[in-house]
Amino acid sequence: MTRRPLAALAAAATALTLAACGSGDDSADTAEATGGASSDSAFPVTIENKFGTTEIPAEPERIITIGFNDQDFVLALGGTLVGERELIGDYDATQRPWAQDLLPDDAVPTVGSDELNLEEIAALQPDLIVGVYSFIDQSVYDQLSEIAPTLAQTDEYADGATPWQEQTLLTGRALGVEDEAQELVDEVEGRFEQAVTDNPDFAGQDIAVDLTGLGGSGHYLLGQDDLRTQFFSDLGFTVPEASTELSAERLDLLDADVLVMNGYDQAALDADTLVAPLGAVTEDRTVLIGQYSSPVSAALGFGSPLSLPYLLDQLVDPLAAAADGDPATTVEQPTS
Template identity: 45%
Template sequence: MLGSLRGTRLAAALASVLMLFVTVAACGSSGSSGAGPEKQPTAADKAFPVTIAHKYGSTTVKAEPQRIVTVGLTDQDSVLALGKVPVGTTEWLGGYKGAIGPWATARLGGAKVPTVLKDTGTGPQTEKIAALRPDLILAVYGGLTKTQYETLSKFAPVVAQPKEYNDFGVPWQQQTEIIGKALGQEAKAKSLVDGVEKDFKAATEKNPEFAGATGVVATPYEGIFVFGSQDPRSRVLTDLGFTLPTDLDKVIGDEFGANISKERTDLLDTDAVVWIASDPAKDEAKLHKDALYGDLKVARQHREVYLKETSDYGNSVSFVTVLSLPYMLERLVPQLAAAVDGDPATKVPAPAS
């Protein structure tokens, strides 16, 4: 009986070895075994994994993301420009459907409008973000705390704001390129940036008086709030050739902007001031009645550009993205040209529709 059992075990072992050999041979065969051809990696597959450094370390995106949530307040524009539609966006300005401004709506195509999340002042809506089942969370133009970053990282890879800049201070060029890398589209992102930079170059070549002119962006919020050199709005002026006030960052400190004291109203005495106002006509009248501001040369010579902050144009000035900039430059450049033409009688025109 023992001999019979050994024989049975030997036969079973030989059968197993034979089956394994046949299986391996079939898998490795390139003939007519019925196995299909190997799936060739796509260009998107080859771009991954990618690792992106940011304020809280680095994040690796292992595969092309399909369900993107933007926590960064303007990151959706870069995603749309790169041919993808987020499943979730964070509302900031305008109350637009899907948090998509008019300069970007054409990029939606026939896709479903993103779910809009709100930053209520306590940070991202974690539960709602988790419910969207993201495979990538973008917070490039943002101010995530480390705790918020760690919480969101439990649901998906998170690309936080870069450490080289203040919170909400990333330049639009870097924002576009960081998001391009996260989506496996570095070359396309660079091409988009180059295209908008050509718009800036064209504007400066047409208006050589911008070079060396001084300018500043401000809003009459709780007094006077001035934007610093690391704010994207200020960078629009410097990208056009303007120079910011010398003491600006010294007064503002390590922030994107700050309210200035009455004693530093002199910071506004530049060749042009861009005012982002809730009611341009009323705010202009109020500012000009102020003894300190109204006596400045920039005010007396009406070298000011007043924008309605809740208009599409006003929102585009605050967005400063690869998609909003062409829309904004078309309107802002003629106004700045009128402001710095050297003739106090020149009236700054209303923005193009």
């Protein structure tokens, strides 16, 4: 399989942490309400994707997810997983609380991590392969399509930047539960709308989402081409157009109205003598998501209709404190 670029590697690394807190139960209730409602009348299904056409003749009963977050979308919509891609990083993704009530009783076999194992995929005899957030190329797609119908991202978005709403609806179509997928999108969007209403200060403020510890200066500014920034855009913040690795001379780009540091806790920030003096830090306009093994970092990486409600519970209050324009306001950092 083709090696992914730095942004994709970072996405995979962060997509590995999830967390415990109140919204997990709500998400499970939502999934139970929307999942498992597919009908034979919905099939056959034809979906155009970046590499060709996905033709699904009947309701899928054996689904393999090859993306770094696709399992959440399938579970949320009542699909049955028989295999999934192993996530890269320190966090045990099987512990993600918002999916606990939806996970199979037995461990789901994995079919590779950075590299997909096509033989293992074929051996599991899937009738649908889902890889909207998989970073596969045409060659791999063609090989997978010989095994089973394969759902890939469309060509409307950059690799890895399909909005969660679109990913939910694509997955819903593939599973024959398009109406239920729309209901799930509407419900989660309602949570965002309430957060926006409660926090008008978010609108139009520039936000820098920093992925730390990767090459060069160790800082990577995420843009609209990375799914993790969509969480902040949906709250009204303004995000840079494109992701970019920052040299030590351009760390000033982190000094936005609000700075979010993914991969840093307070100790790591204090030790970074180049970032610690920035105004966003000294004026307490910084939200620390934590190390990549933290559940909040993983929730941001998954960016799914299961993880996003949890993330709203964790980050809206810290973001509000960081965005209020008052340096005296203490930002209470998120806790798992």
